[in-house]
Amino acid sequence: MDATIYIVEDDNTLCRELARILELQGYEVRSCAAGEFARAAELALEQGADMAIVDLALPDSDGHAICRDIRRSSNMPIMMLTSSTSEFDEVMSINLGADDYVSKPYRPSVLLARVQALLRRANPQLEAGTRLEHGGVVLDIARSQVSYRDETADIGRNEMRILRLLMMHAGRIVTRQDLMCEIWDSDEFIDDNTLTVNVNRLRHTLGSIGVPGGFLITRRGQGYQVLAPRDGE
Amino acid sequence: MQGEEPSRSTEVGDPVCDLTCGSTHASASDSARSSERRWTFAKFLVAHAPAAVISLIAALAVCSMMAAFGCSASEIAIVAIVLAIALAVAVAVQFARTRRYYSQLAEMSELLDEPWLLASMVEQPEQLEARVSYDAIDTICGASARRVAAADRNMEEYRQYVEAWMHEVKVPLAAAQLVAHRIGGMDAAEVNVELEKVGAQLENALYYARMLTLDNDFSVRRVSLLECVKAAVKKNARFLIEHGATPKIDVREDDVVLADPKWLEFVLGQLVVNSAKYGARNVVFSVAGRGATPAQSGPAQAQSRRRTVLVVTDDGDGIAPQDVPRVFERGFTGANGRRQGSSTGMGLYMCARICKETNLSIDLYSEEGSGTRVEIGFPIERDLLESSDVLANSNLSNS
Numbered sequence: 001m002d003a004t005i006y007i008v009e010d011d012n013t014l015c016r017e018l019a020r021i022l023e024l025q026g027y028e029v030r031s032c033a034a035g036e037f038a039r040a041a042e043l044a045l046e047q048g049a050d051m052a053i054v055d056l057a058l059p060d061s062d063g064h065a066i067c068r069d070i071r072r073s074s075n076m077p078i079m080m081l082t083s084s085t086s087e088f089d090e091v092m093s094i095n096l097g098a099d100d101y102v103s104k105p106y107r108p109s110v111l112l113a114r115v116q117a118l119l120r121r122a123n124p125q126l127e128a129g130t131r132l133e134h135g136g137v138v139l140d141i142a143r144s145q146v147s148y149r150d151e152t153a154d155i156g157r158n159e160m161r162i163l164r165l166l167m168m169h170a171g172r173i174v175t176r177q178d179l180m181c182e183i184w185d186s187d188e189f190i191d192d193n194t195l196t197v198n199v200n201r202l203r204h205t206l207g208s209i210g211v212p213g214g215f216l217i218t219r220r221g222q223g224y225q226v227l228a229p230r231d232g233e
Numbered sequence: 234m235q236g237e238e239p240s241r242s243t244e245v246g247d248p249v250c251d252l253t254c255g256s257t258h259a260s261a262s263d264s265a266r267s268s269e270r271r272w273t274f275a276k277f278l279v280a281h282a283p284a285a286v287i288s289l290i291a292a293l294a295v296c297s298m299m300a301a302f303g304c305s306a307s308e309i310a311i312v313a314i315v316l317a318i319a320l321a322v323a324v325a326v327q328f329a330r331t332r333r334y335y336s337q338l339a340e341m342s343e344l345l346d347e348p349w350l351l352a353s354m355v356e357q358p359e360q361l362e363a364r365v366s367y368d369a370i371d372t373i374c375g376a377s378a379r380r381v382a383a384a385d386r387n388m389e390e391y392r393q394y395v396e397a398w399m400h401e402v403k404v405p406l407a408a409a410q411l412v413a414h415r416i417g418g419m420d421a422a423e424v425n426v427e428l429e430k431v432g433a434q435l436e437n438a439l440y441y442a443r444m445l446t447l448d449n450d451f452s453v454r455r456v457s458l459l460e461c462v463k464a465a466v467k468k469n470a471r472f473l474i475e476h477g478a479t480p481k482i483d484v485r486e487d488d489v490v491l492a493d494p495k496w497l498e499f500v501l502g503q504l505v506v507n508s509a510k511y512g513a514r515n516v517v518f519s520v521a522g523r524g525a526t527p528a529q530s531g532p533a534q535a536q537s538r539r540r541t542v543l544v545v546t547d548d549g550d551g552i553a554p555q556d557v558p559r560v561f562e563r564g565f566t567g568a569n570g571r572r573q574g575s576s577t578g579m580g581l582y583m584c585a586r587i588c589k590e591t592n593l594s595i596d597l598y599s600e601e602g603s604g605t606r607v608e609i610g611f612p613i614e615r616d617l618l619e620s621s622d623v624l625a626n627s628n629l630s631n632s
Binding site: 017018057104106107108174177178181185187189190192222223 | 408409426432
């Protein structure tokens with residue numbers, strides 16, 4: 001069963017991008033239309049959301065108020081998006097029942113990780129967002145395992161993050177820089193050489209479960225890419 | 234970086250490296266204050282010497298004339314004594330009438346951190362000349378105080394404007410970064426790097442505006458040094474990666490210090506970006522002198538006996554020896570900055586200023602061609618609680 005996330009955000013681009021990232025990860029996303037912010041809490045519950053993401057700085061109403069309203073009728077996890085780095089907002093958010101807050105600018109991986117953590121805590125049965133699939137290769141993020149057909153293998157944390165990013169952007173080139181940023185987000189501050197080592201280790205693991213060599217390819221001078229047999233035709 | 238560092242930037246607060254912070258601490262950089270009292274009886278006498286001398290001459294003249302008129306010795310003696318007493322009383326009365334006012338004036342004008350309050354710290358005198366000076370001082374103080382209040386208000390309004398504007402700008406910036414992330418690929422990664430730079434400049438502008446109204450704006454508490462370092466590094470991840478600088482963090486989870494986390498992150502961010510900008514391959518974060526334990530060796534030892542010191546070492550280009558003593562100066566770019574062509578010279582100045590306001594020490598050592606080392610010293614709790622300045626200005630709480 002996929003989790004439904006309800007986004008309350010007034011900037012269109014931001015809202016769209018957030019939705020995209022979450023959908024890519026396998027979540028169902030609903031968002032609040034402009035002009036409806038005053039009823040945001042009501043709508044979130046109507047839409048059967050499992051979790052809400054609320055922007056603190058909204059034109060029609062106060063993000064804190066929405067948070068309070070949702071909390072009044074539901075126990076769903078709430079994440080606040082804040083722009084300020086002021087403690088007051090953060091403390092207020094927590095006091096009003098928010099479970100977590102993230103400040104702009106967002107790092108997609110951080111946002112996803114926190115969404116996942118909140119959902120898992122609230123509802124351990126929800127599975128969405130923990131598996132990615134492309135070209136027959138299945139990546140189980142929660143267990144840090146990769147499977148192909150009947151074979152399964154464990155992979156290390158760095159390799160897992162690399163494969164996840166590549167699969168999220170399947171069919172497109174992911175730069176070395178993007179990969180390194182992704183890994184740095186998990187507090188592993190690797191250098192360029194270590195990245196190469198990690199990718200090679202990943203390749204080796206994929207090979208060991210029978211994944212064809214053309215799945216993960218190197219784009220010289222640009223980065224890496226995952227392809228399924230049908231891509232690129 | 235090898236053993237000896239030929240150049241050392243003096244600690245913030247020394248005359249060579251002092252900051253002119255405007256407002257309340259300007260007096261610290263004034264010329265040396267005399268500690269002796271300006272208004273004493275002895276000085277009063279010396280000042281009124283001419284009048285006293287004339288009186289004495291007149292008294293002598295009177296006595297001589299009496300002698301010429303044929304008065305007896307005892308008669309002359311009586312007149313002399315009366316004259317002497319009269320003179321003494323005159324001097325005493327004159328001194329007493331204005332002593333209170335002038336001694337207060339002298340003392341207060343030296344003690345006050347905010348000199349424009351002088352008129353209200355001194356009792357209004359009665360005597361003519363004293364009153365004239367008092368009224369003049371009162372006028373000046375009133376005008377100054379109004380000016381200072383207006384300036385503070387302007388600064389505060391400006392800071393609020395910058396905060397509001399920054400929040401507005403952060404929205405499209407965040408959106409753009411997310412779009413770039415979604416697009417993926419070389420070009421988008423390049424765009425993301427530039428966007429991160431814009432974000433960094435925005436942060437600088439915001440922190441600069443906040444720093445100008447710093448008096449009440451920081452909250453000191455126990456923070457994890459490791460978390461601050463990681464946050465600062467991750468915030469500037471793209472910049473570091475683009476420049477090929479790799480951080481190595483040798484800070485323990487239980488390294489806890491007393492500091493304001495936002496400001497500390499800002500300072501560390503500045504240092505790390507500087508290192509990357511000037512050619513560092515490796516930036517090492519380590520801790521020396523944990524609490525009471527003495528550090529290994531080096532000039533930091535004396536200070537680290539009583540404080541925890543965070544050491545940021547890089548293997549970059551280093552700084553020219555003649556530039557090192559000036560690195561914390563406002564607007565100083567030096568040879569490096571001019572070469573890079575993109576330095577505002579404000580980064581290290583802000584770091585030094587912030588450290589000073591939050592009771593941290595900051596020292597920079599560098600050797601051209603070898604690298605640079607910055608040491609930030611955190612007071613241990615006992616020190617901090619004894620410092621009434623910080624208590625008055627911050628919220629001390631357990632994290």
